[in-house]
Amino acid sequence: MLDGQVYARIGEDGFTRLIRAFYAQVPADDILGPMYPADDLSGAEQRLREFLMYRFGGPTSYVDQRGHPRLRMRHSRFAIDSPARDRWVTLMDRALEQAALPDDATERLREFFHDTATFMMNC
Numbered sequence: 453m454l455d456g457q458v459y460a461r462i463g464e465d466g467f468t469r470l471i472r473a474f475y476a477q478v479p480a481d482d483i484l485g486p487m488y489p490a491d492d493l494s495g496a497e498q499r500l501r502e503f504l505m506y507r508f509g510g511p512t513s514y515v516d517q518r519g520h521p522r523l524r525m526r527h528s529r530f531a532i533d534s535p536a537r538d539r540w541v542t543l544m545d546r547a548l549e550q551a552a553l554p555d556d557a558t559e560r561l562r563e564f565f566h567d568t569a570t571f572m573m574n575c
Contacts, residue, residue, distance in 0.1 A: 453556040455564075459510035461557045467510070470561070471501040473547035483539045487530050508561075523572060530574075537569045544569075 453461070475497045478484050488496055502514040503521060514521070530536075544565045548558050 453560045456509035458508035458557050458560055462553050466553050467501050467505050470547055470551040471497055473550040474544055477543045483536055532573050533575050537573050541566055541569050
């Protein structure tokens with residue numbers, strides 16, 4: 453599946469279910485929880501959802517409001533080591549299962565998440 457086809461396949465609802473399932477796990481997580489400000493968890497959820505919708509062929513709200521994603525720069529203040537990367541991937545894989553998206557979209561998103569999580573490691 454091509455990246456631009458993912459949004460057409462799952463729509464905003466699919467991304468909303470996915471990201472909601474991911475962020476439901478974050479506050480109680482001993483590695484990721486401390487990286488997210490408790491008073492802005494809904495903001496983090498919105499930003500990730502809008503980024504993913506943009507990245508996979510949906511509306512451009514993310515770049516309209518925030519500009520180029522610059523993922524490594526935006527995350528440079530966080531120590532992202534191998535355990536943090538692996539935990540993020542574990543929670544996102546679990547969220548993908550919970551969201552019950554079509555198999556082709558799930559596999560493309562899983563590949564993107566695994567590759568991007570590795571790219572984001574900075575220590």
